[in-house]
Amino acid sequence: MTSMNPVLVKPIHSALLSWYDQHGRHDLPWQVDKSPYPVWISEIMLQQTQVTTVIPYYQRFISTFPCVESLAAAPIDEVLHLWTGLGYYARARNLHKAAQQVVEVYQGIFPETLEALQTLPGIGRSTAAAILSICHQQPTAILDGNVKRVLARYHAIETWTGETATQKQLWELAEYHTPEKRAGDYTQAIMDLGATICRRSKPSCLLCPLEESCQALAKGLTDKIPSPKPKKTAPLKSVTLTILCNSAGEVYLQKRPPSGIWGGLWSLPEQQSLNQEGILLPEQPNLVMPSFIHTFSHFRLQITPEVYFLDDLQQHEFQDSSGIMEATDAVWYNIAQPKQALGLAAPIKKLLDQFANKDINQETP
Ligand code: SF4
Secondary structure, eight states: OOOOOOOGGOOOOHHHHHHHHHSSSSOGGGSOOSHHHHHHHHHHHHHTTTTHHHHHHHHHHHHHSSSSHHHHHHHHHHHHHHHTTTTTTTHHHHHHHHHHHHHHHTTOOOOOOOHHHHTTOOOHHHHHHHHHHHOOOOOOOOOOOOHHHHHHHTTTOOOOTHHHHHOOOOOOOHHOOOOOOOOHHHHHHHHHHHHTTOSSOOHHHGOOTTTTOOHHHTTTTTTOOOOOOOOOOOHHHHHHHHEOOOTTTTEEEEEEEEESTTTTSOOOOOHHHHHHOOOOOSSSSSSSOOOOEEEESEEEEEEEEEEEEOHHHHHHHHHHHHHTTOOOSEEESSSSSSSSOOBBBBHHHHHHHHHHHTOTTTTTT
16 A cells, blocks of 8 residues: 655645635535535435535425424435435435434434434434534544545555555545644535546546645556455366266266256266265376366356266266166266257356367377
């Protein structure tokens, strides 16, 4: 992780506040009355939703529920109806529950500490800090998606911002940069900068008040930061599949159990399962085909196909040990001219096609 001692970096608040005074957004509907109820509603609506989308929803919501008491007393269906189209409906349900708690526990007055605000449903550390800084000028740091992006770029933090250690580092930086005075304006300023200048794609660095000291810009990393969530590599398992081929060119297939991978499909037997069934194979395979990896949703399977060519005597012995003549869940399958249509797992079909097309015969070393 790129690490930077915050005390060595000049706080950004002076440059940001000067920019905000000139270029920030000052006339959004929730900026008219900077009291906790409207600020809270707007903060919740703005989570995962852009300002232009939020404005008409906010206006309808506030005119229907002008105070926390009216929201608390409303039927949940009416709240959800006004939320229709905004998505993430848990936000609306939490708003309703939190309004009821504010009325019942706090007599309709929002608490004024980070700790108490965070006990309300749907209010996390950043939302609580936004309410306290905007409504009460408390120097509480916020860290929403916009702020994460600005700080990660400004400090050239290249690790994924969702990582625990990176989150901790970003919170420390957010606190470091939040000023004692004009905390509410600073909160609005850094959110505005993230939304309008330091956008996710193609940030307008030439217009940015932080241009001179931004580390991502200096290092040419603005399009690499914030880095996307790393993809998890699925665990790798391995299996050896047995291609038993008789003198008629048929291959021995077994039906998979109904549940589990390839459930109910026909597959090549695993060596392990043959051993468990007491089926005797020659000691060495005639051929080991190249391994390949098949990807399932939760793991990758490395498949190594081993080929055994059975002569008539060996096939006899094999049938004696496997009881194949009576078995209904096993079949000798002619790849070139199948007598019946069998449901084959895709990689098994591919493997059998490869086996057939290689024109492998018993002389193959
Ligand atoms: S200079 Fe560019 S990348 Fe850096 S904070 Fe400003 S807009 Fe974002």
